[in-house]
Amino acid sequence: MVKLEASWLDQVTKPARYTGNELNMVKKDLLAVETTFALAFPDVYEVGRSNLGLKILYHILNCRADIAAEWVFAPWTDMESIMRENHVPLYTIENMQPVADFDVLGFTLQYEMSYSNILNMLDLAGIPLLAKDRDETHPLVIAGGPCAFNAEPLADFIDFFVLGEAEESILEIADTVISWKKSGRQGGKSGVLAKVAAIGGVYVPSFYTVAYHEDGTIANITPNHPAAKPMVTKRIVEDLDKAPYPTKPIVPYLDVIHDRVVLELFRGCSRGCRFCQAGIIYRPVRERKPETLLKLAKEIVDNTGYDEISLTSLSSADYSCLHQLVGSLMNQFKSQGISVSLPSLRIDSFSIQLAQEVQQVRKSGLTFAPEAGTQRLRDVINKGVTEQNLEDAVSAAFESGWSTVKLYFMIGLPTETDEDVKGIADLAYKVLNLYKTIKGRRGAKVTVSVASFVPKPHTAFQWFGQNAPGELARKQQLLKSLLRDRSISYNWHDVEISYLEGVFSRGDRRLGAVLLEAWRKGAKFDSWSEHFKYDVWMEAFRQTGVDPEFYNLRERQKNEVLPWAHISSGVDRQFLWKEYQTAVAEGFTADCRHGQCSDCGVCPTLGVEVIDWEGKA
Amino acid sequence: MTKFRVEITKGEEIRYISHLDYARTIERALRRSKLPMAYSEGFNPHMKFSFASALSVGVASQAEYMEVELKEPMDAAEFSARLARTLPPAITVCRVKEVVGKQPALMAIVNLAVYHLAVPLENKDEVERDGINRAIREFNAALEVLYVKESPKGRREIDVKQYMAEDATVTVGQEKAEIMFSIRITPQGSVKPGEVLKVLVKEFQFPGKSEAAVITRLGLYVEKSKTRFSPLEMG
Numbered sequence: 001m002v003k004l005e006a007s008w009l010d011q012v013t014k015p016a017r018y019t020g021n022e023l024n025m026v027k028k029d030l031l032a033v034e035t036t037f038a039l040a041f042p043d044v045y046e047v048g049r050s051n052l053g054l055k056i057l058y059h060i061l062n063c064r065a066d067i068a069a070e071w072v073f074a075p076w077t078d079m080e081s082i083m084r085e086n087h088v089p090l091y092t093i094e095n096m097q098p099v100a101d102f103d104v105l106g107f108t109l110q111y112e113m114s115y116s117n118i119l120n121m122l123d124l125a126g127i128p129l130l131a132k133d134r135d136e137t138h139p140l141v142i143a144g145g146p147c148a149f150n151a152e153p154l155a156d157f158i159d160f161f162v163l164g165e166a167e168e169s170i171l172e173i174a175d176t177v178i179s180w181k182k183s184g185r186q187g188g189k190s191g192v193l194a195k196v197a198a199i200g201g202v203y204v205p206s207f208y209t210v211a212y213h214e215d216g217t218i219a220n221i222t223p224n225h226p227a228a229k230p231m232v233t234k235r236i237v238e239d240l241d242k243a244p245y246p247t248k249p250i251v252p253y254l255d256v257i258h259d260r261v262v263l264e265l266f267r268g269c270s271r272g273c274r275f276c277q278a279g280i281i282y283r284p285v286r287e288r289k290p291e292t293l294l295k296l297a298k299e300i301v302d303n304t305g306y307d308e309i310s311l312t313s314l315s316s317a318d319y320s321c322l323h324q325l326v327g328s329l330m331n332q333f334k335s336q337g338i339s340v341s342l343p344s345l346r347i348d349s350f351s352i353q354l355a356q357e358v359q360q361v362r363k364s365g366l367t368f369a370p371e372a373g374t375q376r377l378r379d380v381i382n383k384g385v386t387e388q389n390l391e392d393a394v395s396a397a398f399e400s401g402w403s404t405v406k407l408y409f410m411i412g413l414p415t416e417t418d419e420d421v422k423g424i425a426d427l428a429y430k431v432l433n434l435y436k437t438i439k440g441r442r443g444a445k446v447t448v449s450v451a452s453f454v455p456k457p458h459t460a461f462q463w464f465g466q467n468a469p470g471e472l473a474r475k476q477q478l479l480k481s482l483l484r485d486r487s488i489s490y491n492w493h494d495v496e497i498s499y500l501e502g503v504f505s506r507g508d509r510r511l512g513a514v515l516l517e518a519w520r521k522g523a524k525f526d527s528w529s530e531h532f533k534y535d536v537w538m539e540a541f542r543q544t545g546v547d548p549e550f551y552n553l554r555e556r557q558k559n560e561v562l563p564w565a566h567i568s569s570g571v572d573r574q575f576l577w578k579e580y581q582t583a584v585a586e587g588f589t590a591d592c593r594h595g596q597c598s599d600c601g602v603c604p605t606l607g608v609e610v611i612d613w614e615g616k617a
Numbered sequence: 618m619t620k621f622r623v624e625i626t627k628g629e630e631i632r633y634i635s636h637l638d639y640a641r642t643i644e645r646a647l648r649r650s651k652l653p654m655a656y657s658e659g660f661n662p663h664m665k666f667s668f669a670s671a672l673s674v675g676v677a678s679q680a681e682y683m684e685v686e687l688k689e690p691m692d693a694a695e696f697s698a699r700l701a702r703t704l705p706p707a708i709t710v711c712r713v714k715e716v717v718g719k720q721p722a723l724m725a726i727v728n729l730a731v732y733h734l735a736v737p738l739e740n741k742d743e744v745e746r747d748g749i750n751r752a753i754r755e756f757n758a759a760l761e762v763l764y765v766k767e768s769p770k771g772r773r774e775i776d777v778k779q780y781m782a783e784d785a786t787v788t789v790g791q792e793k794a795e796i797m798f799s800i801r802i803t804p805q806g807s808v809k810p811g812e813v814l815k816v817l818v819k820e821f822q823f824p825g826k827s828e829a830a831v832i833t834r835l836g837l838y839v840e841k842s843k844t845r846f847s848p849l850e851m852g
Contacts, residue, residue: 007829010675015633023642023705253634253642305645305703336648337662 002091002098012078016253017045020093023251024303026058027094028068030101034178037061037069038092038102038139042109042117043527045073049250050258052312053145054108057170059246067174070094070102071250074117075124077525083124090125099125103177105139107158109147112504113497113527115154118143119519122157129516131159131206136189140177148203149234149281150457150564153504155205156512159193163201163567164234164281165267167243172199197227201235204228208566210509216550218508218561233568238608240267240286247299251306260308260341261300263293265325269314270592270610273371274382274583275413277456278314280576281569283602285593286611290321294328301338309333310341317346317354318593320614326357344369345393347385352396365404365445366397372413373423379586380415382579387427394431398438404445405431411475412453412467412498415584421475424448425482432487448483448490450476452498454552456505457564458571460579465555466502469495496534500526502552508563511551513544572601618655619687620716621696622723622849627678627834628707636671642705643683649703652696655686669723669837669848670730670802673809678834680711682848684723714849723848727802729782729838732810734796735831738789745824746789752823753796756816757784764808764816777816780808782840794825797835810834 009015030036039058041048048054054071061069070092075083082088089098099105105127107118119129122141128134131141143154144162151161162169173196180192187194197204207228211219223230237243245264252259268285269278288296297309309329313319329340340358345351347368355366370390372378378385394405409424428448435444452472455461467475472495483490504511518540525531541548556562558577575598582589590596593612603609627639634642644664647654656662665686672678687696697713704710738745756762762777785798796814800807810832817823838845 005829006675006831007826009633010828015674016631016635016638019630019633021630021705021707023645251645253631253638255638255641302649305648307644307648337656337664 002088002096004088004096005086008079008082008086011082013076014045014254017073018075018079018093020096022253024248025094025250026062026069028062030068030095030097033068034066035068035104035174035181036102037067037104037106037174038072038099039069040072040099040105040107040118040121042074042107042114042121043525044076045252046254046256048073049252049254049256050262051108051110052262052264053166055246055249055262056244057106057166058250059248060167060170060244061174063244064171064174066178070097072099072105072121074121074525077531080120080124090121100127100139102139103181104173105141106162107141107143107145109143109145109151109154111527112147112153112501113532115504115515116519116523116526118154119157119515120524123519130156132156134159134189136185136192138189140189140192142173146277146281147505149277149567149569150506151203151205151567152509152563153507153511153515155509156516158205159189160196161203161205162235163203163232164569165236166201167237169199169201169235173202194225194227197225197229201232203232203567205509210563216547218563218565220561221563221566231566231568233605234281234570236570236606236608237267237286240611241288241292245296247296248303249300251304258310259306260310261297261304261306262310262312263297263300264288265293265311265313265316265319265322267313268610269318270598271315271318271384272382272579272589272591272598274380274460274579275371275410275453275456277459280458280571280600282314283569283571283600284606284608284610285318286608287320287613289613290325290328293325294332297329298332301333301336307337308339308341310343312343315346316342316344317351320612322354326354330357347389347393349392349396352393352400355397356400365406365447366402367406367408368393369408370427371408371410372416372420373409373425373427374420376586377413377416377420377423379588380583381413382583382589384588384591387430390427391430391434394434395438398435398444403435403443404447406447406449407431409448409450410453411450411479412472414461414464416467416475418475418478421478422482424450424479428483428488429485432485442487444487446488448479448488450479450490450492452493452495454498454502454505457562458569458576460576460583462506462562462576463556463558463560463580466499466552468553469499472498494529494532497526497529497532499548499552500534500537503548504551506563507551510546514540514546517544568605570602570605572605575600619690621685621687621693622714622716623683623685623697623700624711624713624847624849625681625683625704626707626709626711627672627676627681628709629677630707631705632677632831633675635674636668639672640668642708646700646703646705646708647685650699652699653687653689653691655688667722667724669727672834673811676732676810676832676834680834680836680847682723682727682837684716712849720851726839726851727837727848729799729801729840729845730807731799731835731838732797733833733835734810734814735833736794736796736814736825736827737829738791738793739825741791748822748824749787749789749794752817752821753785753787756821762816762820764812766812775806775808777808777813781813785813 072092148161207225209224266287268282455464476492521536655665669682693713701710766773780801782799788795814827
């Protein structure tokens, strides 16, 4: 057990990140269970504590009396120095147990810029970084989450990946590990890997060989082990309504990012925005019933004492029984001073009416995501939002008393011209002027937040060559020169971080060497601009002889074997290619949710269907 | 409307949380308890409860005080039991007393805090023990001890001694030195126990690391004409 000295904690910022003891924490006797999992979030406590995926797995694993699951986060750099100085290994915050003592160490992969932290955490734990250097005496290092859909850059470090929703597969994995341990760890590490490889959704990268063409593109990815499936398909929960949900979540002491009741209304989103990876990998849409959600909300409020319920989903306003749900939640909780919040709003007046309903208790600004500045470009990305929709939504908001509006956009989308960039400024001014027209005076505040588009695997834009950093910076400056009004605040992303994200999001196994080299040179917390070291990364590319632009800036050919060719989200590659072509032709693809199947392939591949409770509940 | 004065602890396990975190933790426990809490009026109603004094990150406490308002009458014992059920294990309810009639707020009357500091010994020899005793003796004898408070708001020089209610005492054991002193809380400000220790190290060559000290607040008091009362004994 790790013991922390007062003198160490006195020197670090927010020492409560490292001391645990939060309400609803599950602390078991680790010697009294059959297997142990350390659930790792490769970023600082306040970010990781909010992750719903790990909360669900923590709940499912700990519900079993014979399994213990504990949390571990990346220590901030001040604490890391102290730990290294005093030879304190990375530990879980429940039992303060060194991570190296666990049977399984599972990382969630939420964003590519956390990869260097994974290496750093393995190192802090005293676990060899490379999977090939580890045997059955080390924890099995596994990973899941959205980035596992192209996990190739981590293939050297991770023993196996868990694709898709792990509600079921995590217990199949745990049972496999338990029986392997009981057999006296038969076959050593490769023995257990061969067993887990048979579990649906489990991908063991060392069981596949990648061959390359002379030009560097992939020739083929072939299984080299009898247990390896030619194609690994993601797992999903067929009936979300019956799926386990953490109704007794840990209540942190520190003010973490999402410090409220998180009520997951549904999984999946079939609006079909062509840039969006979540829209593909979480398909199809599966809703929870409103009565189930009300019951979950009551239990969580009783167990946590939170004063806010956040209705979370990829597009919460699309929940088919939203009106009914919001009404019953308000009824139940308003008198207790508990508010309901919608993290994202659809751009229409229905959403404003709803926002007005829920904000009876508390009022804040409104956020919309038109994503692109012109109708033409919104058609390219299949956003399905018109200028009129935005005008109606914003007018309704101003009429109902809001005056602060935040607008999210992207630059660097396929087919984008300077006209589209100017369109962002035009929209911002239009919103300002609408306020003046409606209210007869100035006074609106508009925030324009512009991200740089990073093409993601398993999307229609997976073939697209990302804009070069210089081009993105030029567009950022162009927009800056156009947004001159003091009522508009404008913020944008670091182009260098987007550049690197672009490399890793569509990278292959050859990036493992780059990642290792960059980590050795001190790369960590890359998503934090104060820690991001672009030069270190560029030096790592040079030393390993890897050309980053092969991965991010290059337009791929239709038939190129992509690094994630053996990983399936259930959506057909042909569908994605067709979507790319439709995008360039500015064509529309309808939301499949209400009967109009777009033939993406996910339902037949996974043997499931869209679950929408409208009219049935 | 019913108002209770409550004596609670901040346990060892949550020593490192801030006062704001502590307050939020209590608020959530109150909400879980389903006690009939009173709320303020207005668009953003907030639960009516307040603390006598804030406690720093890293400091545990054997006796903190808060006032809690309910919108309905309730027996103090019932209130205490219901709150105790929902508090995290690191916080204990010690005593509860109903506040009868109009009384000044806790924050306005509490004017003294007593601290215990355990400082681990480094060399555990006579030189170190003598050094500790000497430093405390000289600190007690000094008329004025200046300390520069640095905060995001800027630098400010204060006289630490003006806040010391009495001589500091020290017991040097086998493994650690245990220091106790009382600090005045005044409308013009106060000093933190960790700052007193820093001054001892810096100005009086107290042998030891101030950052290694384990600090506990033993109590908060209302001092009136040289007599100390617990906030629960007032009124």
